[in-house]
Amino acid sequence: MSLHGVRTIAVLELRQRLRTSRWPVVIGIWFLVIGAVAGLTWWAVSSQPGDPATTLSTDRGTTLYDVVLFFVLGLGMLVVPSLTATSINGDRERGVLATLQTTLLTPADIVIGKLVAAWAISIAFLLAASPFLVWAWIAGGVEVGRMLLAVAVLVFVLAVVCALGLMFSTLTARTISSAVLTYLTVAALTFGTVIAFLISMPILSTQQSVRVKVVPDTWFQQIDPANPDGKNMTGPTAADCVYVTREQSILHTERTWWLLALNPFVVVADAAPSRKPVTYLGFEPLQMISDGARSARMGTTADSLNECWPETQPPPTVGDGTQQLQEQQAQQQQLQKAERDRLNRVPAVWPYGFVFLGLIGAGSTSVAVRRLRTPIRRLPRGTRIA
Amino acid sequence: MDADAGIEVTGVKRTFGSVLAVDHIDLQARPGEVTALVGPNGAGKTTLLLMLATLLTPDDGSIRIAGLDPVAEPRQVRATIGWMPDAFGTWDALTVREVLETVGAAYRMAPGAARTRSAELLELVHLGDLADRPARVLSRGQKQRLGLARALIHHPSVLLLDEPASGLDPRSRIELRDVLRGLAAAGATLLVSSHILTELQEIADRAVIVARGRSVAVQDLSSDSGSGGDTGLESGHRVSHWRITSLDPPRLMAALAHHGVATQPLTDAVDVEVAGDVAASELLAQLVGDGIPITAFAPSYGALETAYLAATEDRQ
Numbered sequence: 001m002s003l004h005g006v007r008t009i010a011v012l013e014l015r016q017r018l019r020t021s022r023w024p025v026v027i028g029i030w031f032l033v034i035g036a037v038a039g040l041t042w043w044a045v046s047s048q049p050g051d052p053a054t055t056l057s058t059d060r061g062t063t064l065y066d067v068v069l070f071f072v073l074g075l076g077m078l079v080v081p082s083l084t085a086t087s088i089n090g091d092r093e094r095g096v097l098a099t100l101q102t103t104l105l106t107p108a109d110i111v112i113g114k115l116v117a118a119w120a121i122s123i124a125f126l127l128a129a130s131p132f133l134v135w136a137w138i139a140g141g142v143e144v145g146r147m148l149l150a151v152a153v154l155v156f157v158l159a160v161v162c163a164l165g166l167m168f169s170t171l172t173a174r175t176i177s178s179a180v181l182t183y184l185t186v187a188a189l190t191f192g193t194v195i196a197f198l199i200s201m202p203i204l205s206t207q208q209s210v211r212v213k214v215v216p217d218t219w220f221q222q223i224d225p226a227n228p229d230g231k232n233m234t235g236p237t238a239a240d241c242v243y244v245t246r247e248q249s250i251l252h253t254e255r256t257w258w259l260l261a262l263n264p265f266v267v268v269a270d271a272a273p274s275r276k277p278v279t280y281l282g283f284e285p286l287q288m289i290s291d292g293a294r295s296a297r298m299g300t301t302a303d304s305l306n307e308c309w310p311e312t313q314p315p316p317t318v319g320d321g322t323q324q325l326q327e328q329q330a331q332q333q334q335l336q337k338a339e340r341d342r343l344n345r346v347p348a349v350w351p352y353g354f355v356f357l358g359l360i361g362a363g364s365t366s367v368a369v370r371r372l373r374t375p376i377r378r379l380p381r382g383t384r385i386a
Numbered sequence: 387m388d389a390d391a392g393i394e395v396t397g398v399k400r401t402f403g404s405v406l407a408v409d410h411i412d413l414q415a416r417p418g419e420v421t422a423l424v425g426p427n428g429a430g431k432t433t434l435l436l437m438l439a440t441l442l443t444p445d446d447g448s449i450r451i452a453g454l455d456p457v458a459e460p461r462q463v464r465a466t467i468g469w470m471p472d473a474f475g476t477w478d479a480l481t482v483r484e485v486l487e488t489v490g491a492a493y494r495m496a497p498g499a500a501r502t503r504s505a506e507l508l509e510l511v512h513l514g515d516l517a518d519r520p521a522r523v524l525s526r527g528q529k530q531r532l533g534l535a536r537a538l539i540h541h542p543s544v545l546l547l548d549e550p551a552s553g554l555d556p557r558s559r560i561e562l563r564d565v566l567r568g569l570a571a572a573g574a575t576l577l578v579s580s581h582i583l584t585e586l587q588e589i590a591d592r593a594v595i596v597a598r599g600r601s602v603a604v605q606d607l608s609s610d611s612g613s614g615g616d617t618g619l620e621s622g623h624r625v626s627h628w629r630i631t632s633l634d635p636p637r638l639m640a641a642l643a644h645h646g647v648a649t650q651p652l653t654d655a656v657d658v659e660v661a662g663d664v665a666a667s668e669l670l671a672q673l674v675g676d677g678i679p680i681t682a683f684a685p686s687y688g689a690l691e692t693a694y695l696a697a698t699e700d701r702q
Contacts, residue, residue, distance in 0.1 A: 005492075012488050015479065015480060015484070016477055016480065019479035019480075020479045094475040095471070095474040095475035096474070096475045096476065096477060098439075098441060099469070099471065099474055099536065100492060101441060102439050102440060102441065102464055102467070102469050103464060103489065103492035103493050104461065104464055104465060104494050374440060374441045374442075375437070375442050375456060375457055376442055377443045379402055379442070385436055385442065
């Protein structure tokens with residue numbers, strides 16, 4: 001492999017793509033779709049009821065960031081395989097591969113050159129979406145470092161998908177087969193891992209007796225036997241909770257969380273969550289994915305067996321009620337912060353997936369290089385040389 | 387690398403699964419000569435050229451190109467050979483000039499050198515005025531000429547041309563012939579596969595006839611047959627064939643019989659075998675001296691045709 005050879009192929013590929021496909025149109029549509037998603041998200045978050053002073057200032061930025069990055073990844077997984085999945089067998093079909101193989105270019109030159117070209121195009125798609133990430137950053141709430149880490153991991157994931165497509169394009173003679181195989185593999189990584197994880201949950205669950213912190217069932221009766229429904233009463237507080245031991249089904253996601261770590265969405269999402277208190281409100285897909293994966297890694301713990309959830313319905317109004325409302329909000333924020341701290345203590349999940357995807361990318365590339373080696377001794381069934 | 391070695395193929399065999407594509411081919415192509423590879427469809431010509439072009443390994447036998455083994459030293463062989471496949475595409479979006487410059491870059495030529503060489507070759511194959519048009523607008527014959535230019539870009543000393551004349555108009559064929567003769571005169575080794583026998587007769591010095599994956603005959607085609615040299619294989623011919631037409635065929639036949647010349651009568655002419663050009667001119671002088679009304683006395687291309695038909699009789 002040589003820089004000169006790689007550049008020759010990359011320039012050739014990019015030149016052809018720029019001239020043949022309707023590039024500006026595709027990038028334009030991409031820009032408009034991401035723009036529409038970003039605009040709608042912004043509009044939805046802005047029209048959310050609540051106190052603008054407390055919720056909106058940072059939520060809008062993080063939500064926008066989250067949604068835009070999620071869509072860029074999702075759409076990228078749809079677009080990027082098409083950049084390489086028919087690259088080599090398509091060239092063979094058009095009769096332009098063999099004449100390159102008989103030049104002084106090495107198989108690695110051809111494979112890496114094509115990979116670099118496809119990767120550059122996927123980065124162009126990312127750049128077209130970048131104004132909306134900048135918008136999210138300006139809106140606030142996301143650290144620039146985390147944003148860059150997520151984008152870097154995203155770029156890496158796209159490179160892996162490019163390499164996968166390239167490998168399949170060397171493995172099958174027909175372009176349609178390699179395209180289908182590439183999309184199936186991407187689907188297996190994104191949906192297959194989640195499905196496998198979900199199936200593993202009931203299989204690995206066990207019945208065991210555990211200590212759970214709960215509000216006693218009879219709490220209202222104890223406080224006021226005359227009013228068992230708790231009408232017009234202040235709800236229980238954390239201090240009222242007790243530990244009980246009971247038999248229940250326990251999930252062992254700590255044994256299968258790695259299935260989620262293989263998922264490209266989890267890798268990107270977990271690389272840079274926005275790290276704000278967990279509200280379970282709104283739509284922040286990456287944050288939710290990251291939290292889900294980390295909860296799974298942690299499995300069932302004393303913390304997650306905490307069912308001591310104080311009342312959240314507004315208490316009866318005494319005076320103008322402002323003080324109680326504020327107290328309750330403070331209490332809730334404290335809980336959300338505790339939940340965030342709990343999840344932040346779980347070691348990150350994405351490095352595992354990162355390494356796994358890196359191995360897939362490197363493996364795919366080396367298979368592709370091997371498949372382009374000539375002279376060929378055994379010609380696989382159905383393939384031609386020239 | 388031995389520049390005088392040309393191409394040497396000994397006992398090469400290649401199968402694809404259960405299909406025997408090349409059974410046993412022996413072939414020698416010398417520098418300074420054009421060697422034709424002739425044979426019916428499916429005889430193994432293209433498979434043989436793929437093996438010579440460093441794309442396929444032979445199952446058996448050996449190949450030497452300029453003294454190098456294409457299996458062991460593909461890179462050195464690639465620097466030596468120029469290959470023009472029978473069917474190939476071009477990068478449609480690139481201009482004709484860019485196609486050549488890209489191939490030049492693939493041969494690690496410096497951009498300046500590739501540019502100069504491209505311009506030179508575009509003139510040679512008469513594509514100069516199409517240089518900045520996209521390659522997709524080229525006609526079949528023009529693409530074929532571009533393919534030849536591409537094979538020549540790195541000054542190869544061995545050329546492997548698979549059906550280079552297909553799709554060419556008569557003028558381009560004549561030009562192709564001149565280009566190939568010129569390359570041979572400059573010392574290159576040329577191996578050309580083709581179906582068009584009359585044309586090969588003009589271009590090639592020697593024809594190797596292959597059928598059913600085997601090299602079955604070598605036919606010397608050089609006009610001065612006496613100096614054709616040893617063909618290295620069976621059935622090398624040293625006689626030359628001439629076709630004579632007369633206003634009075636019975637008298638011509640009688641005269642030929644009188645001079646003891648081997649004849650092969652045709653409907654309106656007669657083919658004769660004589661021992662070289664000198665003998666041919668002497669025969670003509672004798673016939674004219676006998677007062678035979680001769681209207682045509684020309685080299686006959688029937689020899690290759692006859693040899694080809696004889697060698698490929700059992701074709702399916």
